[in-house]
Amino acid sequence: MDLRLVSYFLGKISFAFGFVLLIPSGIAFLHNETSISAFFISMAACWILGGILYRTGKLETEQLSVREGIAITGCGWIIVTLLGMLPFVAGGYLGPLDSVFESISGFTGTGATVIDHLENLPQSILFWRTMTHWLGGLGIIVIFLAILPQSGHGTVHMYNAEMNGPAPERVLPRLREMAWVLFLIYCGFTLMATVVYLLLGMDFMEAINHSFSTIATGGFSTYDNNAIHFNNPVIEGWMTFFMIISGVNFGLYYRAYKDGIRVFWKNSEFKGYVTVLLTATALITLNLMSGMDYDLGKSLRYASFQTASIATTGFVSDDFDIWPSFSKYLLLLLMICGGCSGSTAGGLKISRLVMLLKLSYATVWQQFHPQMVSSIKMNGVEVNETTTNRVCLFFFIYMMFIVFWALLLTADGISMFDAIGISISTMGSVGPGFGIVGATCTYSGLSDFSKSILCFSMLLGRLEMFTLLVMLSPGFWKNKKGW
Amino acid sequence: MKQQLLLYLSGAILIYLGSGLLFPAVFAFATGSDDWFVFSKAAILILCIGIACWHMGQDHQSIITSRWGSAFLLLAWLLLSLGGALPYAMAGYLSFPDALWESISGFTTTGLTELVSPSPAFLLWRSLTQWLGGALMLIFLVSILPVVSGKFGLSLAGRHTIGFSQRIHHMFQLVYGVFTAYVTFTLLAAGLFYWCGLSVFDAINLALVTISTGGCYDFSRIQPELNLSVQLIMAGCMFLASSSFLLYWQAGHLRNIKHLWGNMETKAFLFILLIFGSLESCYLWTHHLYDGMDSLRYGFFHVLSFISTTGITLGDIHGWPSFSYYLLFILLFVGGSIISTTGGIKLLRFIVLFKSASAEMRRTLHPRMVVAIHVAGNAVPMSVSGNILTFFFMFIVCFLSGGILISLSGLSVMDSLALSIACLASTGPAVEITEFAGGFASLPGWTKGLCAFLMILGRMEIFAFLVVLQGMFRVSLRNW
Numbered sequence: 001m002d003l004r005l006v007s008y009f010l011g012k013i014s015f016a017f018g019f020v021l022l023i024p025s026g027i028a029f030l031h032n033e034t035s036i037s038a039f040f041i042s043m044a045a046c047w048i049l050g051g052i053l054y055r056t057g058k059l060e061t062e063q064l065s066v067r068e069g070i071a072i073t074g075c076g077w078i079i080v081t082l083l084g085m086l087p088f089v090a091g092g093y094l095g096p097l098d099s100v101f102e103s104i105s106g107f108t109g110t111g112a113t114v115i116d117h118l119e120n121l122p123q124s125i126l127f128w129r130t131m132t133h134w135l136g137g138l139g140i141i142v143i144f145l146a147i148l149p150q151s152g153h154g155t156v157h158m159y160n161a162e163m164n165g166p167a168p169e170r171v172l173p174r175l176r177e178m179a180w181v182l183f184l185i186y187c188g189f190t191l192m193a194t195v196v197y198l199l200l201g202m203d204f205m206e207a208i209n210h211s212f213s214t215i216a217t218g219g220f221s222t223y224d225n226n227a228i229h230f231n232n233p234v235i236e237g238w239m240t241f242f243m244i245i246s247g248v249n250f251g252l253y254y255r256a257y258k259d260g261i262r263v264f265w266k267n268s269e270f271k272g273y274v275t276v277l278l279t280a281t282a283l284i285t286l287n288l289m290s291g292m293d294y295d296l297g298k299s300l301r302y303a304s305f306q307t308a309s310i311a312t313t314g315f316v317s318d319d320f321d322i323w324p325s326f327s328k329y330l331l332l333l334l335m336i337c338g339g340c341s342g343s344t345a346g347g348l349k350i351s352r353l354v355m356l357l358k359l360s361y362a363t364v365w366q367q368f369h370p371q372m373v374s375s376i377k378m379n380g381v382e383v384n385e386t387t388t389n390r391v392c393l394f395f396f397i398y399m400m401f402i403v404f405w406a407l408l409l410t411a412d413g414i415s416m417f418d419a420i421g422i423s424i425s426t427m428g429s430v431g432p433g434f435g436i437v438g439a440t441c442t443y444s445g446l447s448d449f450s451k452s453i454l455c456f457s458m459l460l461g462r463l464e465m466f467t468l469l470v471m472l473s474p475g476f477w478k479n480k481k482g483w
Numbered sequence: 484m485k486q487q488l489l490l491y492l493s494g495a496i497l498i499y500l501g502s503g504l505l506f507p508a509v510f511a512f513a514t515g516s517d518d519w520f521v522f523s524k525a526a527i528l529i530l531c532i533g534i535a536c537w538h539m540g541q542d543h544q545s546i547i548t549s550r551w552g553s554a555f556l557l558l559a560w561l562l563l564s565l566g567g568a569l570p571y572a573m574a575g576y577l578s579f580p581d582a583l584w585e586s587i588s589g590f591t592t593t594g595l596t597e598l599v600s601p602s603p604a605f606l607l608w609r610s611l612t613q614w615l616g617g618a619l620m621l622i623f624l625v626s627i628l629p630v631v632s633g634k635f636g637l638s639l640a641g642r643h644t645i646g647f648s649q650r651i652h653h654m655f656q657l658v659y660g661v662f663t664a665y666v667t668f669t670l671l672a673a674g675l676f677y678w679c680g681l682s683v684f685d686a687i688n689l690a691l692v693t694i695s696t697g698g699c700y701d702f703s704r705i706q707p708e709l710n711l712s713v714q715l716i717m718a719g720c721m722f723l724a725s726s727s728f729l730l731y732w733q734a735g736h737l738r739n740i741k742h743l744w745g746n747m748e749t750k751a752f753l754f755i756l757l758i759f760g761s762l763e764s765c766y767l768w769t770h771h772l773y774d775g776m777d778s779l780r781y782g783f784f785h786v787l788s789f790i791s792t793t794g795i796t797l798g799d800i801h802g803w804p805s806f807s808y809y810l811l812f813i814l815l816f817v818g819g820s821i822i823s824t825t826g827g828i829k830l831l832r833f834i835v836l837f838k839s840a841s842a843e844m845r846r847t848l849h850p851r852m853v854v855a856i857h858v859a860g861n862a863v864p865m866s867v868s869g870n871i872l873t874f875f876f877m878f879i880v881c882f883l884s885g886g887i888l889i890s891l892s893g894l895s896v897m898d899s900l901a902l903s904i905a906c907l908a909s910t911g912p913a914v915e916i917t918e919f920a921g922g923f924a925s926l927p928g929w930t931k932g933l934c935a936f937l938m939i940l941g942r943m944e945i946f947a948f949l950v951v952l953q954g955m956f957r958v959s960l961r962n963w
Contacts, residue, residue, distance in 0.1 A: 359876075367953075390846075
């Protein structure tokens, strides 16, 4: 573990982060807001920290090992979320714990907010909130690699440590190109969404904020009542569309660009994703019609929006706390499920779910043919046993963490169902929960203890647990070459 | 012919059931109640059919395969339930569907009941169904289930004790050993209860429902006698029932008590009991629900009750804070030892799961490393740990699917979840932790049917049912 190497990269990341803060500062300047001082303080802190880390670090070799890659990604995320909270706390808008919570919620794409009255905040701060979504959505490491390409063999470990999904896959041979392509697609979608929102009547800041939040599948809005504010089926429809496309594997888009549309139909995960969304929407629509007395149009509108949203983003267009329990149950399952791997969505990921189901089927099938070497196929390619093993264990550990966080939350006095909902929601980077943090509420009512727990939960969920957990093992930081 | 074997075994099951029915018949006759007629009718009917089937299946082969084993398991539970429902229906206590439900709930040692103030003979029969079901489950665990779903962890349990062997003689030894331990514990428990002041009738019934981990009894009958010593004995029974019965037989066989201590599952069980019990007690105490000693008592008793999937609750737990409920709710998933009458995912599987998880963590740093995990000195093959992981996934899927279907009946999400796991883990009275407790009669018929299905699914360890399903699917395809 070459700590100096880690320090070098962390320094670079912090320094670059300071420059990123120029954008919201610019907005503050344009709108003549007092928050500009908060941003200057934050920028200074970033540059100072960046400078210190950069100096103490040394790029002796450009070879990163797995360990260093994980350390850079893990610590990078922690540092960035801590730096990201500075504008909130430096300007006095939120207390320190609340700032950390809001920052982590932003970067991890959760979208759980502790702010009760958004209209009191200046535009630049609101912009910073959604910008944290945008930066963390694709991944700070990916954006870092795209804009400041690093040379060296080991940068792939950084990328793998951050990228979500069961098996690291790359559509392009060079990491640099891969990161750049992903970043381009990401920017392209954001631009598209902004333009569409502008055409639908939102003003400039509204459009930018919501497009950031949509494409990064975060869930922050500039309004307290989230998407209920618009109450406009057309806007909701377009939001649904953008949320769905953000939940698809971005690498798949590049492949489709190269090899044509049929790439989508061959992809098991994409097919699973579409199936899940369609089934859930249909079931919820039916349930709303019978349980809530909505007519078909209204049911379909709310069902489709909420299904797409809860699997990925966390926008709320109707108070689903009053929906019948079957629909609420389905929403809970969707939270666990999440979007596709390689997208900005969180959760268990559809590819894992598909693999687990195929594995179960194969296990039963094997009973009839004990001599057969059973294997499962994804996208027409066989999946090896180590990958399936890892996927199963991921599921197990994910469930264990959900149970654990809910335990801590109930110890804090939150009711059982609410606690389970919050736990699943934060681990899956969704945002809204039920009851105390329901569709129309915020997380501000939770105690400090709960908020701290949830900070961990959100980070763990976004970084898919292994990255952060491995950093906790004692042998990880030892300064030994080789094993 | 495989069908002959099925007939033979079905006959055996029916004879088992019929003999069981004789007990309440004799009891009713001895106490002068009119119920003896109902029970005798049912007993004679079932014994006749049973003997006929047994006779017809005499020329069977002694080998059972996984497919036929699964089919038999399903058949066994259905036969038991149907037969066991006869008394309830014939006496007019319940309509036939409800009687069937009650019977299933009894034999799967779940313990949910719709009977309101049954007569003593029927009370005995209800307790007896739980006891008979528990015994049968133990017998299946050492005979048929290793063949059907052994790769999901049972093979590991067998390996580090004496071992499951294909030899029939050895299997019968295990069956005999396990059954003896079960009966011995029941008699012991009944004796202890009587000694603590319960009437003979109550002592026997309480022993029947605690050793079987069913938990369904009319506690209002013994309310005044439910003192500390009785509670301690109940706790002891539930503890005994959650540990490995194979271990008991082995300890007896080898005349070595120390053997009981070294077992991995026992250690895990004690560990969980200690941690959860302390947490529960502390929380109850700090929230001023009970004073010191009572908190300890209530905490540990309920933890034991729920991890053994018995589900007996002491006193009124309706006002408990959500943390306490939640802790108990989690325990339902855990269950006891793999060779016991408890439900849930079982300790051995959790041990393997956690070890695999930590091994996988290490693999994050060293992706090409081959890690093997060990249980009780034996290496666990990758295929077995993979299967156990798949089992965990299937269990969670069944739990969530059951819950979502139940929620269609209008129950809140939490209540649906609680009911789903209560049935799947054959716990039953555990639904006390929701606001819904006791409202079974109000559920629509299809929901009760679904619950019954979940109960049987849990007893069949899910996998066996899927095999049957797939078998039927293939058969129907072939006949197209």
